[in-house]
Amino acid sequence: MAGAALAAAPWRAGDARADTVRPKDSGGFFRILTGSAHTTAFPVGVTVASAISNPPGSRPCEKGGSCGVPGLIAVALTSQGSVANLAAIGNESIESGFSQADLVYSAFHGEGVYFRRAKQANLRVMASLYPETIHLVVRRNSGIKDIRELAGKRISLDRTGSGTRFNAEIILAAYGLRLNQLRVLEVDPGEAADLMAKDELDAFFLISGQPAPTVGDLTDREIARVVPLSGRQIEGALRRHQFFIRDIIPANTYRDVPETETLSIGMQWIGPESLDPDLVYEVLRALWHPRNRKLLDAGPAMAQRIRLGTALLGVSVPLHAGAERYYREMKLIT
Numbered sequence: 001m002a003g004a005a006l007a008a009a010p011w012r013a014g015d016a017r018a019d020t021v022r023p024k025d026s027g028g029f030f031r032i033l034t035g036s037a038h039t040t041a042f043p044v045g046v047t048v049a050s051a052i053s054n055p056p057g058s059r060p061c062e063k064g065g066s067c068g069v070p071g072l073i074a075v076a077l078t079s080q081g082s083v084a085n086l087a088a089i090g091n092e093s094i095e096s097g098f099s100q101a102d103l104v105y106s107a108f109h110g111e112g113v114y115f116r117r118a119k120q121a122n123l124r125v126m127a128s129l130y131p132e133t134i135h136l137v138v139r140r141n142s143g144i145k146d147i148r149e150l151a152g153k154r155i156s157l158d159r160t161g162s163g164t165r166f167n168a169e170i171i172l173a174a175y176g177l178r179l180n181q182l183r184v185l186e187v188d189p190g191e192a193a194d195l196m197a198k199d200e201l202d203a204f205f206l207i208s209g210q211p212a213p214t215v216g217d218l219t220d221r222e223i224a225r226v227v228p229l230s231g232r233q234i235e236g237a238l239r240r241h242q243f244f245i246r247d248i249i250p251a252n253t254y255r256d257v258p259e260t261e262t263l264s265i266g267m268q269w270i271g272p273e274s275l276d277p278d279l280v281y282e283v284l285r286a287l288w289h290p291r292n293r294k295l296l297d298a299g300p301a302m303a304q305r306i307r308l309g310t311a312l313l314g315v316s317v318p319l320h321a322g323a324e325r326y327y328r329e330m331k332l333i334t
Contacts, residue, residue, distance in 0.1 A: 045076030280322025
């Protein structure tokens with residue numbers, strides 16, 4: 001997609017400043033990059049786009065019509081995921097997109113998987129939408145009940161350079177586990193699940209919304225369990241890496257898996273710093289309009305977890321100016 005970015009053409013809440021991003025090849029839409037059609041992100045993006053849209057000619061919110069931004073047409077687009085979305089936002093070829101909080105942090109600071117790359121200092125967070133839960137999945141008959149028992153075991157941390165690998169290494173280090181103590185395989189979660197089913201892998205990390213179909217399939221077939229991430233070691237990880245969030249996998253989310261402590265990483269909605277702050281303010285006000293709660297709750301499971309009270313969890317890079325204004329008005333920041 002070429003061109004720069006911003007609001008749908010009909011939006012007229014006020015003239016944007018000369019230095020704000022304006023639509024070129026957006027086709028008059030406010031676009032939201034999500035993930036592939038098979039991910040949690042895309043259906044959530046469709047729901048969010050519906051909530052903030054209010055096309056010209058729509059009935060007013062107070063008369064039972066859309067409670068989106070008057071004149072705004074938002075659309076969710078599929079993409080290759082967080083890394084591709086960050087690149088598009090960094091070069092201002094898109095209005096907004098979703099990305100995991102750890103990758104936003106890494107891209108902004110030029111750390112982790114973005115080490116030795118140019119810092120994407122123009123990234124700004126609009127909201128933390130929903131948690132992507134870190135699953136440590138182990139083979140049911142492996143005898144592994146604690147993460148420290150991974151030493152000497154066959155484990156997949158996902159591909160080198162992936163966000164999952166980055167976070168898995170942080171967590172392993174927090175427990176004092178070195179990579180040379182493990183028999184590491186570099187396969188994606190789908191292949192890892194296949195290997196585990198064939199008794200060729202003892203454990204793998206997966207970051208996904210709950211319930212994760214891959215985990216559900218393995219637990220339903222009595223092949224796998226989920227190991228908790230808890231204890232004082234996690235306290236240290238939370239202090240050092242603010243994009244981590246405490247999380248729980250509720251009992252019976254997966255077959256025979258009791259309530260399990262773990263961590264999650266927020267899926268954040270981000271845009272370029274140059275995105276019109278008045279528009280961002282109006283978009284967030286529309287997203288959390290009381291009448292849009294019903295729309296979110298009728299959406300996919302992760303859309304139901306989009307809450308104003310958790311909009312700043314795990315945010316460790318600057319907020320967009322329009323978002324900061326909104327959250328100050330809501331008294332979430334001072």
